[in-house]
Amino acid sequence: MSDYIIEAENLIYTYPDGTQALKGINIKIPKGKKVAVLGSNGAGKSTLFLHCNGILKPQQGIVKYDGREVRYDRKSLLQLRKNVGIVFQDPDSQLFSASVYQEISFGPLNFGLSEETVRKRVEQAMSATEVAGLKDKPTHMLSYGQKKRVSIADILAMEPEVIICDEPTAWLDPKHAQQTVKLFDRINSSGTTIMMSTHDVDLAYSWADYIFVLSNGEVIGEGIPEQVFTNEILIKKADLEKPWLVQVSEVLLIKGCLPKAAVLPRNRERLFELIINHGTNVGEEEVINDFSDFRNNGRERDHISADLKGL
Amino acid sequence: MSGEGNKQQKKRYMLKIDSFAYANKLRNVHPAEKTAFALTTMLLCLIFSSVTLSAVIIILMAGVTVGLAGIPVKTYLRLMFLPFSFLLVGVITVAVSASAGDTVVGANAAEWLVKIKISKIALGITPEGLLAAARLFFKSLGTVSCLYFMSLTTPFVEIAMMMRKIKLPALFIELTEIIYRFIFVLLKTAEDIYTSQSSRWGYSSFKNSMNSLGCLTAALFVRSLHRSQELFTTLTARGYTGQLNVLAPQYPVSAANITLIIIVETFLVISAVLLEVNKFV
Numbered sequence A: 001m002s003d004y005i006i007e008a009e010n011l012i013y014t015y016p017d018g019t020q021a022l023k024g025i026n027i028k029i030p031k032g033k034k035v036a037v038l039g040s041n042g043a044g045k046s047t048l049f050l051h052c053n054g055i056l057k058p059q060q061g062i063v064k065y066d067g068r069e070v071r072y073d074r075k076s077l078l079q080l081r082k083n084v085g086i087v088f089q090d091p092d093s094q095l096f097s098a099s100v101y102q103e104i105s106f107g108p109l110n111f112g113l114s115e116e117t118v119r120k121r122v123e124q125a126m127s128a129t130e131v132a133g134l135k136d137k138p139t140h141m142l143s144y145g146q147k148k149r150v151s152i153a154d155i156l157a158m159e160p161e162v163i164i165c166d167e168p169t170a171w172l173d174p175k176h177a178q179q180t181v182k183l184f185d186r187i188n189s190s191g192t193t194i195m196m197s198t199h200d201v202d203l204a205y206s207w208a209d210y211i212f213v214l215s216n217g218e219v220i221g222e223g224i225p226e227q228v229f230t231n232e233i234l235i236k237k238a239d240l241e242k243p244w245l246v247q248v249s250e251v252l253l254i255k256g257c258l259p260k261a262a263v264l265p266r267n268r269e270r271l272f273e274l275i276i277n278h279g280t281n282v283g284e285e286e287v288i289n290d291f292s293d294f295r296n297n298g299r300e301r302d303h304i305s306a307d308l309k310g311l
Numbered sequence B: 001m002s003g004e005g006n007k008q009q010k011k012r013y014m015l016k017i018d019s020f021a022y023a024n025k026l027r028n029v030h031p032a033e034k035t036a037f038a039l040t041t042m043l044l045c046l047i048f049s050s051v052t053l054s055a056v057i058i059i060l061m062a063g064v065t066v067g068l069a070g071i072p073v074k075t076y077l078r079l080m081f082l083p084f085s086f087l088l089v090g091v092i093t094v095a096v097s098a099s100a101g102d103t104v105v106g107a108n109a110a111e112w113l114v115k116i117k118i119s120k121i122a123l124g125i126t127p128e129g130l131l132a133a134a135r136l137f138f139k140s141l142g143t144v145s146c147l148y149f150m151s152l153t154t155p156f157v158e159i160a161m162m163m164r165k166i167k168l169p170a171l172f173i174e175l176t177e178i179i180y181r182f183i184f185v186l187l188k189t190a191e192d193i194y195t196s197q198s199s200r201w202g203y204s205s206f207k208n209s210m211n212s213l214g215c216l217t218a219a220l221f222v223r224s225l226h227r228s229q230e231l232f233t234t235l236t237a238r239g240y241t242g243q244l245n246v247l248a249p250q251y252p253v254s255a256a257n258i259t260l261i262i263i264v265e266t267f268l269v270i271s272a273v274l275l276e277v278n279k280f281v
Helices: A045-052 A076-082 A098-112 A115-128 A144-156 A174-189 A203-207 A234-236 A244-255 A268-277 A284-311 B004-020 B032-045 B051-068 B075-082 B084-095 B126-153 B156-165 B170-198 B204-235 B255-277
Strands: A004-014 A020-030 A034-038 A061-067 A085-087 A162-166 A193-198 A208-215 A218-223 B095-102 B112-117 B120-125
Touching: A004 A045, A020 A045, A020 A061, A020 A174, A020 A193, A020 A208, A020 A218, A034 A174, A034 A203, A045 A085, A045 A162, A045 A193, A076 A085, A085 A144, A085 B204, A098 A115, A098 A144, A115 A144, A115 A174, A144 A162, A144 A174, A162 A174, A174 A193, A174 A203, A174 B112, A203 A244, A218 A234, A244 A268, B004 B075, B004 B126, B032 B051, B032 B126, B032 B156, B032 B255, B051 B075, B051 B126, B051 B255, B075 B126, B084 B095, B095 B126, B156 B170, B170 B204
Parallel strands: A034 A193, A034 A208, A085 A162, A162 A193
Antiparallel strands: A004 A020, A004 A061, A208 A218, B095 B120, B112 B120
């Protein structure tokens, strides 16, 4: 037993066309946590995920599952895939069956479970993802959001220890994105480790327990959200943006609307609570000084944007 | 543009049948019951070449499909007219007999109903020919009506499930299933590409159309290959080991339906035998 469910040590992978996708990646995914992997397009997130489930075999370095090195014989791989499920980004490439029920039953059946157990799991997965009403509908008549939920149910029915999601909220409308995130929270609360890649810094900041930042096939930073998103250099290097909560809190902190020692709020409600509970009677001078600082920062940003325009 | 319109229409029919299969009033009837009903009726239609029996079957199937399954009459009639042109050509060639001289081969002389003589060859219609043609016509239409009942009330997924039950080779079933699923994925892709091309004047002239169509076809090929690779990856991630094992949802078996089917089929058999014995057409 290990504190980390998946570990990758010095992972190197180059695609046949010469693209060096991973250049010596080291990560440790804490067990039972919600982990976000951030990075721009082509940073190596998907390649990393395919390693976690044994689809890709590292050219150099090792992958460990629950403290033990992954072996690549048929039986060990099947065992690994039973424990690590991947929800792919495009549900159309994952859903192979025209029937929602058949589709979901595929995974658990591969692990030699009895028909009765599989049926029970399919039912559970369908009710957890709220697709039970779609049971009699063919896959091609579902909307994108519905397909996405079925593709999550696919993996849920396998009851893995880790669920990896490649951009689960991409192309979803805010309401369904919210629902998906809530679903992941529910799954996580029963002890399943969740790992997701995303471009949505606001989501990552509010949702994740731990964050990895990837850029160009390397891990350029990691830590708890508050650490990662207050590290200006890291954020710039990774082509990311600060979450709005962090930006607003920083301004409010300078303005004196938040207590100085306050921990950065992780969600809207917490922020409002901090503002409301905090009196605004702060020394005027201090505010002005800090604010001019802030204005200077703003000017600096203007310079940058002017430079960008020059390009 | 009429060619394109025609193609669109055919596609629409295909999709229409597919959507009716998923949304009709007999949707929740056990697929085995529907299959048994359609196949036995079809078998009877094929075994007994009786015009009357075929006509009864056509009416019966139309009644069940429209009345019980709730398929709109208009759609049903249109679908029934689809095989008409094939049928007509086939039936005419059977009805018309030709012979050298005045005698009809294999039949009594001077039995022509209509006759044209072109030098020494006589072309015409004989009562036997007409009867054979009528039998063929009704038999085909009867069989078609059974197949329509099946495809309008039973989704492909359940037909595949039946194929599993009767132990057809797994590879064959898996292939059909995946092809069925990806017809729709490719159709969607083709539609998207077509839309994006036409929004950029891709089909504004004949030359442009040819060019765009070529690109579309090529893109579809590449996408299909890409899709198949992706599918393999995603299946492998779920423990695929060479067999697409799946479970179908369970349907309630209805004793009433089975009894009804048995009664109807027995009635058909008895009437078919009686018709045969009494040498009725």
